[in-house]
Amino acid sequence: MSSAETAHRLQFAFTITYHYIFPQLTMGLALLIFALKTIAVRGGPNAAIAAESARFWLKIFGVTFVMGVVTGIPMEFQFGTNWSRFSERTGGIIGHTLAMEGLFAFFLESSFLYLLLYGERRLGPRGHWLVSLALFAGTWLSGFFIVATNAWMQHPVGYTLDPDGTFHLDSFWALLTNPWLPWQYLHTMLGAVVTGAFCMGGVGAFYLLAGRCRDHARLFVKLGAIAALIATALAAFPTGDQQAKNVATHQPVTFAAMEGHFHTEDGAALVLIGQPDMDALAIDNALQLPRVLSFMTHQRWGARIEGLTEFDRAVWPDNVPLLYYAYHVMVGLGTILLAIAALAVWSLRRGALYERRWVLWLLTLAMPFPFIANIAGWYTAELGRQPWLVYGLLRTADGTSPHVSTGNVLFSLLGFFGLYALLTILYLFIMTRLLGRGPEATA
Amino acid sequence: MTLETLWYAIITGMLTGYVVFDGFDLGVGILHKFVARTDAERRACLRSIGPVWDGNEVWLIAAGGALLFAFPRLYAVSFSGFYLPLMMVLWLLVLRALAIELRHHVANQVWQPFWDTVFAGASAALALFFGVALGCVIRGVPLAADGTFFAPLWTDLRASTGTGILDWYTLLVGVTATAALALHGALWLGWRVGGDVRARCDRLVPPLGVAVALLVAGTTAATVWLHPAMLRELAAAPWGAPLPALALAGLAVIARSVRAGRRGRAFAGSAAFLVGMIGSAAFELYPFVLRSTSEVPGLTAADAASSAHGLAVGLGWWVPGIALVAVYFVYNYRQLPAQIDPNEHAPNDH
Numbered sequence: 130m131s132s133a134e135t136a137h138r139l140q141f142a143f144t145i146t147y148h149y150i151f152p153q154l155t156m157g158l159a160l161l162i163f164a165l166k167t168i169a170v171r172g173g174p175n176a177a178i179a180a181e182s183a184r185f186w187l188k189i190f191g192v193t194f195v196m197g198v199v200t201g202i203p204m205e206f207q208f209g210t211n212w213s214r215f216s217e218r219t220g221g222i223i224g225h226t227l228a229m230e231g232l233f234a235f236f237l238e239s240s241f242l243y244l245l246l247y248g249e250r251r252l253g254p255r256g257h258w259l260v261s262l263a264l265f266a267g268t269w270l271s272g273f274f275i276v277a278t279n280a281w282m283q284h285p286v287g288y289t290l291d292p293d294g295t296f297h298l299d300s301f302w303a304l305l306t307n308p309w310l311p312w313q314y315l316h317t318m319l320g321a322v323v324t325g326a327f328c329m330g331g332v333g334a335f336y337l338l339a340g341r342c343r344d345h346a347r348l349f350v351k352l353g354a355i356a357a358l359i360a361t362a363l364a365a366f367p368t369g370d371q372q373a374k375n376v377a378t379h380q381p382v383t384f385a386a387m388e389g390h391f392h393t394e395d396g397a398a399l400v401l402i403g404q405p406d407m408d409a410l411a412i413d414n415a416l417q418l419p420r421v422l423s424f425m426t427h428q429r430w431g432a433r434i435e436g437l438t439e440f441d442r443a444v445w446p447d448n449v450p451l452l453y454y455a456y457h458v459m460v461g462l463g464t465i466l467l468a469i470a471a472l473a474v475w476s477l478r479r480g481a482l483y484e485r486r487w488v489l490w491l492l493t494l495a496m497p498f499p500f501i502a503n504i505a506g507w508y509t510a511e512l513g514r515q516p517w518l519v520y521g522l523l524r525t526a527d528g529t530s531p532h533v534s535t536g537n538v539l540f541s542l543l544g545f546f547g548l549y550a551l552l553t554i555l556y557l558f559i560m561t562r563l564l565g566r567g568p569e570a571t572a
Numbered sequence: 573m574t575l576e577t578l579w580y581a582i583i584t585g586m587l588t589g590y591v592v593f594d595g596f597d598l599g600v601g602i603l604h605k606f607v608a609r610t611d612a613e614r615r616a617c618l619r620s621i622g623p624v625w626d627g628n629e630v631w632l633i634a635a636g637g638a639l640l641f642a643f644p645r646l647y648a649v650s651f652s653g654f655y656l657p658l659m660m661v662l663w664l665l666v667l668r669a670l671a672i673e674l675r676h677h678v679a680n681q682v683w684q685p686f687w688d689t690v691f692a693g694a695s696a697a698l699a700l701f702f703g704v705a706l707g708c709v710i711r712g713v714p715l716a717a718d719g720t721f722f723a724p725l726w727t728d729l730r731a732s733t734g735t736g737i738l739d740w741y742t743l744l745v746g747v748t749a750t751a752a753l754a755l756h757g758a759l760w761l762g763w764r765v766g767g768d769v770r771a772r773c774d775r776l777v778p779p780l781g782v783a784v785a786l787l788v789a790g791t792t793a794a795t796v797w798l799h800p801a802m803l804r805e806l807a808a809a810p811w812g813a814p815l816p817a818l819a820l821a822g823l824a825v826i827a828r829s830v831r832a833g834r835r836g837r838a839f840a841g842s843a844a845f846l847v848g849m850i851g852s853a854a855f856e857l858y859p860f861v862l863r864s865t866s867e868v869p870g871l872t873a874a875d876a877a878s879s880a881h882g883l884a885v886g887l888g889w890w891v892p893g894i895a896l897v898a899v900y901f902v903y904n905y906r907q908l909p910a911q912i913d914p915n916e917h918a919p920n921d922h
Contacts, residue, residue: 195673198626199666205636209651210658213720216651220644221878225886228637232893235633239626240900244907247623251907298882530652532722541659548663555670559677 136538137211137529142511143542144203146504147549151197153503156272156318157325158190159265161356165348166261170254178344183261184249185345185568186329191246192559194238196552203545205231211538215518215528218295222288223278225304230274238267269318276314277305279510284309284379285519294523309375313510316368319360320506323466324499326356327492330473332564334492337483345568347483350492354473354482361467369463370425376513377426377434380520383513385437386449387456388422389415396420397434402457405450410438446515455508462502469495575884576877579642580861582890583635584854590631591702591753591850592843597621597628599757601668601695602750605688607761607772608914614688616914618672620764624904625672629665641886645719645876646861653713653721654705657737661701668694696750703749707742710795710853711735712863712870719868731798732865741794748787752849755780756842759826763835767914777830777838785823788849802856812855819848 162183169180205227208216241263249257287303288296298304330353336346377384385391389400391410399422403415423432437445446452469491476482482489514520518528604617621628640647651658671691675684711731713721724736731741758780762773796802806812822845829838857863864870877883 192673192677195669199669202633202665203662205633205640206651206658206662208640209636209647210655211652213648213652216640217644217648220640220647221882224637224641224644224647224878225882225889228634228641228886229889229893231630231634231637232890232897235630236627236897236900239630240904242626243623244904248907297879298885301885301888530648530655531718532716532720533652533655534722537655540656544659544663548666552666552670555674559674562677 131526133533133535133538134526134529136535136542137533138525140211140538140542140545141207144200144207144545144549145507147545147552148197148200148204149504149507150500151193151200152268152272153321153324153500154328155190155194155197156268156321157323158186158193158328159261159268159325160322161325161329161352162186162190163258163261163265164352164356166258170258175348178348180254181568182345182348185563187246188563189328189560191242192556192563194242196556198239200549200552211530211533212518212528213530213533215523218523218528219282219519222296222298222304223281225298225301226274226278226281230271234267234271234274238264238271241267272318272321273314276317277307277310280307280310280313282519283313283510283514284375285522290522294527296519296522309379312368312371312375316364316372316506319364319368320499320503322356322360323364323463324503326353326360326470327466327495327499329353330357330492331494331496334489335564336567338486338489338493342567342569343483350473350482350489351477354470354477354492357466357470358474361463361470365463365467369460374426380513381435382437382440382444383446383452384426385435385439386446387452387509387513388434389453389457390422390434390436391438392436393433393439394436395423395433396431397422397436399425400457401461405453407449444516446512448512448515452509452512452515455505455512459502459505459509462498462505466495466499466502574874575880575887576642576873577858579638579877579883579886580854580858580873583638583642584850586631586635586638588847588850590628590635591846592756593628593631594625595753595846596756596760596839597625598695598699599753599755600761601691601757602699602754603757603761603773603776605692607758607769607776609768610914611684613765613767613769613914614684615676616765616767616769616912617761618675619912620761620908622672623908626669627901627904629669638886638890642878642883643861643873643876644878646871649715649720649871649876650713650862653723654708654737655722656725657701657705661698664694664698664701668698699750699753700746703746704737704742706749706850706853707745708737709857709862710745711739711741711798712865714866715862715864715868715870716866717868719871735865741798744787744791744794748784748791751780751784751787752842752846755784755826756839756846759835759839759842763839764908764910765912765914769914774830777826781823781826781830788819788823805856809855812852815848815851815855817848819845819852822846822848 165179165183165186169176169183208227241260244252245257245260245264248260252260281304284307285296286307287298287300289299290296329349333346333349333353336342337350373384376387389403389405389412390397391412396419398417398419400412401416401418403412403417406413420430423434424430426432426434437449473482473488473492476485476488516525517523518525600617600621604614608614608617667690671687671694675687675691678684708723713723714735715721726736726738728735729739731739755777758773758776762770762777822841822843825841825844826838829835829841859872859874860870861873861876862871
């Protein structure tokens, strides 16, 4: 890997990682705020509390949304600035989904965000409920076009390839019905709901522990816990399971690498914990479940799973240990979060959740982990696609901007470091103030 | 008309949409420190753009996406060639959005003036950068043998082959653009905000208008001097004449309407002026999409375009998409208060 390529990759990895902290929260919260608004417009005993809760979460949503917008703009431009050969060759295909995101999602979101944040009085309850639906649709549509773009890079369909390496669109329908797309999209969106739900539940649990805003906090914990359980369960099965099967079918070398499965075996074990040793081509200190990987992948205990050594090293993902860890962090945290959500819902059903302090502590402390799980999930997708930009067709090394030197990329990367450090301080400062004031101040 | 010509016109139209819509909120940013002195006045300026500025900026993002889809080679060559200024534009866009959206979160004598200054500085720098970018497109870039380039920020400031992004010509276009958007913003504020802000804008518009007219005359002369062939090309394509005529008519409308006190019409004149200017530049550039200052021939729309099938499919989503955008824009602009009084306390203040 040349140093220029490393610099281009580092900049994209840094800016996209930082960016994705925010959209996962806004996409998740958009659904939950819509749920709160629905409770509020339907009337009933919780309606007033739900309306106030929606107002509180809209403040959080608003600031987070702005962070997502400002860190999102550099993403689209970097395809051209840092990945010019990739843009030139694939723009005729991925340009469709990226341009459609602007036209169908960004205009919708930007037109209704202000009304959602400041227009409740003017619009009335029904109108405001409808605008919360529009924002939910906009954020999820945006996610759809981004995942559709990524799905094409993971599993290219509907194209013709010129001898000079340029891709042309052959079938727009194939692009939108890519078999990779539905599971990846649902899995990604459920991941966002997990983040939104744990943030809502965690903030509620924190208020209960602190003895503040009890009525609102109970609603946060209840809605958060239920949404978290549904979303973590569906993220694991069927969407995570189907996504893994897609990888096993279409990217078997990636599958072997992320599972830490080095040698072809009948009845392969599922590695839970352990460190990949790339010299010995084995997992050190492995804790594994015999034959489970074969069963999960093919529903047969003795099924054959190809190991990494089955494939030419030139097509191995270029950072196998990081890919392995990213995948295991995602799955491990997902499992822990599922357990916490199940415990919370079980306590809720027994009427004990609001007083059971150790569960409330768990919910509070769990808040950072959905973010890590979601980002680790994207690392699995993106490291797993290496060494390709377009799987099997265009190598990452052949996609960079040839005349943008390492020094220039480092200049912009350092600039992004500084700017995003400022963003972090500002975001935490404003969040602390909003959470400190609490939902009663926004009533 | 071929598909690539149609998409060239569509993307020019989207970029013009960006300049006309986001142009006035950039202008508001450039001017608000001068025309709005108290906190109430500054808030009134922000309220006049608050509900729409984000949607205005989406024109730029949407045009960028359309450029990637319709002219991937142009997107790739120009974005990587203009790497350094584009990165700075991205940072400025980030800071400007933060300034608008975070200012009202904390009522504090340090916080708010800080963001006011960031808003002003980023808006002015963005207007200058966008003008410089337009100047680079008109002037051309030194394409290498492989059809790409990498432009340094500046070299010797002479508009010759070895030049960087900044030279006397692109700076002149940049200053012209900054003045034109400041005028656009002054006309917007004078129309939508009352009180002392309006009075100050009214005083500012005549000298700004004269400055814009002089700068446009100077820029046009400089462009003809750089590209003498332009006059012959224009004479050979007289159907393009309505575009510069529209720009001149726009200036005339501003002058007449300001004197008659018809503020809405003056703003419309400014919009027509901007449409005419961008349209003229785009018309003059075509069939090139990136002009070369070296021996390597420039990039034409046909060279840079996606396949005809892709371009045709794109129309299938673009037409309904832009119709939806029109609905959102009409709805949102109709929601804007006709006039904001800075002295009146707003219940839902932003």
